[in-house]
Amino acid sequence: MGRIVSADPGRGGVRRDPAYKLLKTITVGAEGGWDYLSVDVNARRLYVSHAAKVVVIDMDKDEVVGEIPDTPGVHGLP
Numbered sequence: 001m002g003r004i005v006s007a008d009p010g011r012g013g014v015r016r017d018p019a020y021k022l023l024k025t026i027t028v029g030a031e032g033g034w035d036y037l038s039v040d041v042n043a044r045r046l047y048v049s050h051a052a053k054v055v056v057i058d059m060d061k062d063e064v065v066g067e068i069p070d071t072p073g074v075h076g077l078p
Helices: none
Strands: 003-008 021-027 037-040 045-050 053-058 063-068
Touching: none
Parallel strands: none
Antiparallel strands: 003 021, 037 045, 045 053, 053 063
16 A cells, blocks of 8 residues: 655755654555656645556645546656
8 A cells, every 4th residue: 555755854954864754644545656746736736656547636635536547657747
């Protein structure tokens, strides 16, 4: 089962022990690894490519709101 995680870079800068912390997880399901993420800032959607589909996440509700199926070999997103 796949999950999307977001992190807060804290104070920033390059450090040996970065101040990242887990803020939340969003369970998106499916087997295997995930590929690239693409954000539509205006629509507040996060698109996550995976094998033969793209999962659509509502960034305000922090939940999966759709799926674009039948996209074999989907890889990088614009």
